[in-house]
Amino acid sequence: MNNVFPYRLYLVISEDACNGQPLNKVAEMAILGGVDIIQLREKFDTSEVFLKKAMSLQEVLYKYNVPLIINDNLDVARRSKAYGIHVGNSDLPPTVIREGWPECQCLGYSIEYLKQLISKETLVSDYLGISPIFDTLTKRDTVTQWGLAGLRQIRGITDKPLVAIGNMNAQNAYDVMKAGADCLAVVSAICGAADPEKAAGEIRGNIERAL
Template sequence: MKHVFPYRLYLVISEEACKGRPLNDVAEMAIRGGVDIIQLREKFDDTETFLQKAISLQNVLRKYNVPLIINDNLEVAKRSNAYGIHVGNSDSPPTAIRESWAACQCLGYSIEYLKQLVNKETLTSDYLGISPIFDTLTKQDTVTQWGLAGLRQIRSITEKPLVAIGNMNAQNAYDVMKAGADCLAVVSAICGAANPEKAAREIRSNIERAI
């Protein structure tokens, strides 16, 4: 059965990305603007610090019924009762996560090569992160810059929900959705915006125009 992934605007948030503003405040503003799923990504925190941020963020998200995804850290995902986890090629593989975390409701997996579209890790995942669509300063250890043509190619190969990430903003949201994305993952264009609620609303509006 095809996994249901109803989300359209996916915020990837970290304390660093919020530029000195409280992470929970930025998340709440973004939700009011149209974000409907949030990933907490804290690559440099120890597990306990990461966990406390996740629990605190959960208290905000539950008020709005917005699911929490944890980036990479399976222990934090489990202990915070997150909705799911997102992993890349250098993290725990989806098959191992399924075996060790039966309660996981949403498992995302980043795609760096076309050949990954037919492996067991992709088949095990609930959605695929296509990263980056365009170059970004947020993540510089990626292999492939997909562009719109690459996204269209991936869309032609798989029916899995596709979450596009990499310099997503209000100006390109419409084109990326039209190229085959099911959802846009945004970092700087919302977290770093002067008004995160307004920024999210503008991106969401262009997503809705495309679907």
């Protein structure tokens, strides 16, 4: 596995996803349950509000040595001293990010079409987000629902670390990992849980069983 991406349980968090619970509290509980990397995704915030949340979240993450990934905002990623950034097929291209932020330690790129796998954007990315594996209400602007068969197909084409996202939970974690994922990205099953630590722990346990 790429040495800049040894992670197994990836939390994608936003204030809305936390259903009224404090974002930093949810993040900390998730870390205690087994989350080892966190992406802050605030699509509708101004950059300044997004940055304020990122800096506040960093205070929690530094305590546990958990890296921060920023979703699709290069300015916030740089100013918050994030570990990296994640972008989609219609966002700022990875090649442009590499030029504009050479210090970026970890660059993630979402895959929606198989042809992306042989592009220069994939080549410069550190990990690939396979999105969605299963339909989800969290993200409605996607093109392909990959399923386990699609994930296996991608695993056979690339040796890049694969992060599976899209309705990931404790029930399907084992099967998704066995299908070729290196890491699971989770939103609702942790952020929306009454006990985020317990929810993360159950998912992490099934990830470890599949390794």
